[in-house]
Amino acid sequence: MNLNSVWYIAKETGRNLVYNVWMTLASVSTVAISMFVLSFFLVLTVNMTHLTTVLQNQVEMRVFINANVPRHSEMTLLKQADQWPGVRKIQFFTKQQAADSLKKEFPDQRDLLTLISKSNPLFDGFDVYTKNPNEIPALAVRFQHEKAVHNVVYEGQVVSRLSRLSVIMKWVGWAVELLLGLATLFIIVNTIRLAVFARRREVAVMKLVGATDWFIRWPFVLEGLVLGIVGAGVADLVVSQGYHWLIMAATGALPFWPMAPYAQVMAKTLDFTLIGGLVVGGVASIVALRRFLKV
């Protein structure tokens, strides 16, 4: 294809988009809306994943020791456990330290404080940190098998529920997106069909004087790609501004809530929407042209 052809095709694409301006707007906004919904689910899943990771890293396992176990047995177990594979750090605390930290955490609970002061019902124990959060359940079982251990508490269940939820979110997102993608496809197919129909005389003449199929197709395919990418761009703009605002708002209202960083969210959103826009636009124009351009 020479430069004259490239120039001609670019010119024709622009002409199509401008002549059918309302249909162009309809297609762009449909793509934008469906890409926005895709982005919404992306933002949600990226944040779920982020939250899960943060929680996993914070997780500590707390092992409580039976009341009647002598201190030296506790120390032996501490030393042994420190050597177990998967254990990153292990710290001993006495029931007095446990009571003190409880008092600090809940200074207003008078009844509780009185109870602890009279006869401390708490246990000695270990705070255990793992190298990999996945190893927590196995380590918990191992501690549980020790005679000295009273019980083991960890937040693994929260984490595993969160991971399961984010997987479900991901699939729901894809399903919704597939439906919206199909709707977008139909609208773009119609836009391109209208453009082809409006220019059927040109197309007929082009075929008769020997223009190749691809020469005839390119302006329409480009039109589809432009519709897809512009729609995606609009959605990205909205998401980018919206998420920026959300982070600001969250910092004020929910300072302890771990929001996924802006760059991470936008990188994923841009990837998916731009590729999605191009694919939907391209496929739509090929589908639209298949029937029209039989030579």
Place this chain on the structure above:
Amino acid sequence: MIRLENVSKRYGNGHYGVIDVNLEIHRGEFLFLVGPSGAGKSSLIRMLYREELPTSGEIYLDEFRLSQLRRTQVSRLRRQLGVVFQDVKLLTNRTVFQNVAFAMEVVGAKGHDIQKRVPQVLELVGLARRRNNLPHQLSGGEQQRVGIARALVNNPVYVIADEPTGNLDPETAFDIIKLLNEINRRGATIVMATHAKEIVNQMHKRVVAVENGRVVRDEARGAYGYEP
């Protein structure tokens, strides 16, 4: 050379457009295709530029075997042809110059070639002064000249015309035929389907008559032979 071998065309409704036609058209010939309405002239013409394919038989056009062409080869075939229609098929939102130039643009011609060639062709068909007019500002005869200019602009070996004078008054029709004759004199082969009795009778060219889809007459210097 164009060669038709046992060409038949049967449509979906069972009706035969063309039945067992054998025909040879040599380079440089001027051939009138005549016959009553519905005789099969247009079916034959459409098969020549491969708008339709024969149901059986084969059409050869120089090195092309029409039923065997891949899609990419169809565009190559059509660059050898100039096709002229009764309804001209001009692009209404483009000027005379742009209509003719369009045929060059879409086959990827260079800009300066277009600027050089289009005025030459417009001069040949006598429309040099009308180059900036839109089709609706032209008479029927002038519009048909634009159609012919568009068919000629890529230097086709064969010009195929389907009743190009059908909508024109006799005088204008004669002008168009004189133009086609001039083009033929410059080397192009002309195949023209027509109802114009007067013209055919005066031109003394080869006449192929079609009736009910069959060739019934093929005369070197023929006459129309029907009451139109």
